[in-house]
Amino acid sequence: MIRSAASAEPPYLRIVGEIRRRIAAGELAPGDRVPSTRGITQEFGVAMATATKALTTLRQEGLVQALAGIGTVVAERGPHSSPPAARAAQPARPVRQPRPARPSDGELTRERIVLAAIAIADAEGLQAASMRRVAAELGVAAMALYRHVPGKDELVVLMADEAAGRAELPEPGPSGWRDRLEQGTRLQWEMYRRHPWLAQVMSTTRPPLVPNAMAVVEWSMRALDHLDPADMIHVAVTMVNYARGTAVNLEAEAEAEHATGITSQQYLDANDAAMRAIVASGRFPMYSSLAGRHDLEISLDTIFEFGLRRLLDGIEVFVTR
Template sequence: MTDETSEPELPRAIALAWGVAANPQRGPKREMSIEKIVDAAIEIADAEGLGAVSMTRVAQALGFTTMSLYRYVTSKDDLVALMAEAGTGLPPEPEDGLAGWRERIRFLFRAQLGVFLRHPWLLDVPIVGSPVTPNSVAWMDALLDAVAEAPVDEGERIGIALLVTGQVRWQGIVERSYNTAAADAGVDAQTIDDTSSRLYEELITAEEFPAMRRAVDAGVFSDPDADPLAFGFERLLDGIAAYLDARAAGTPAPEAPAEPDEPAAVTADKKVREARKQIREAEKALRQARKLERQMLKDARQRLG
């Protein structure tokens, strides 16, 4: 009988990340280690992307058989989780002179963006839940600590931290795409922007796209000093600042927005599906009733005969 009060067993990758997993009992212990396996996998991913990583490829890079790796890491999913943990690393200690939550968040934002640009494959690692490995928890802890003195509750601090991590992840995806396009074309990222600007000049007309044409004519897309991503991040911080000011002034936290009403077409479609289901059930009941009726008539004839 299972003890329902017992602690659940940790997944292998998480146990390895926290250093509480048992070491393998067999294998080339002195020549092989989980650290060497993860380092080899990261080297492949840095050079060729996450899709190039496989247990067989890592084993070949280390000069061992694939089966020998499974004594240390039980699946590719576990390997990817350990790669993400090692590639992410710990957040840097705050620099001296950082004043207030805004500067601390800027500092962590730049640091995490740097991690994504050094290891672009991290952006391809699936998000399967809240952070549960030591380094990922450390980054979240650093963001929460940056707003530790803010006049909000713990749930709101988590919301602010997730807002920042979402923004840095999105910017990492954009910058990675630019870097990849530039590398494939053998040019720098500014050349990609210059090419897009020339295409806008030629293709965008005031008749079809008046708002975009105004931006083109204003030189928005040809200005090498323009940084719309940085602008957007600062406006995100402005929004956080406005919210914190409102909470400090005593404004209560807003209630979660109600779920929007379903469009009439969706509601009608659900009603149609439910009606069809009821019809199928009624037809089934009718078939069963007729089958029972035929059986009863057959039995009656046999008795009378």
């Protein structure tokens, strides 16, 4: 069977060509977010590895760049960049450009691998931080990573430990148990805020061995060491579970916003009329009472603040019982 040239073209090159076309045509301007790996899998019907390879190729061409906390965006065009029309005329295949010399295995370290993986996960989500993708960012062969990290699972644990290690534990810290427990839980929330993917890694039922995260919990519970050990660990896990349980929404929201280009507030605004029609039925008096309350703000931060105070109130009753 004779295949046409188009059908023989690798899928990732078709994706590269289409995104390159959108950039050249001005549909995607410098600073605009391009489809994430998940967005590409949904739009083009390809595997995650193919989506990752397409974005890696676009980065190697200098057309896109990954920004922490934002995602992959169209790179700013320098004064010597080709005009859009010239880029549109280029064939849909990678432009071979000189690449920096690959670091030798002696220059490649576990720390560099972990930091590169965290940067990718912060910008595009945990799923994007594959071993192949990290290797591409570092300019090395994927197999070189395995000399320093056994695999993706071990890499994720190292990433979590590095992220948790960035929390600054004040010493001596608050002496009162409530202030100390509150501050420790806030430190956990701030970790998830900086690294939304981290909530996927941590677990209450199968906790990964992350010493730096354990240190935050240990610091938080220091003023409650007069409790029975069983009660003490239940208080600790309850607070850990609360912070993580609220934070699992962060990564999902970031991915949804990246894929759709719509913020959570824009989503709520777009569904406002439909929501009003539902509450107008009279079946939902609580929701009806909120109509027109422009002073009301509900976000993950306000939910975290409200819940944290109520949890501490309940623990205070238990501790002073």
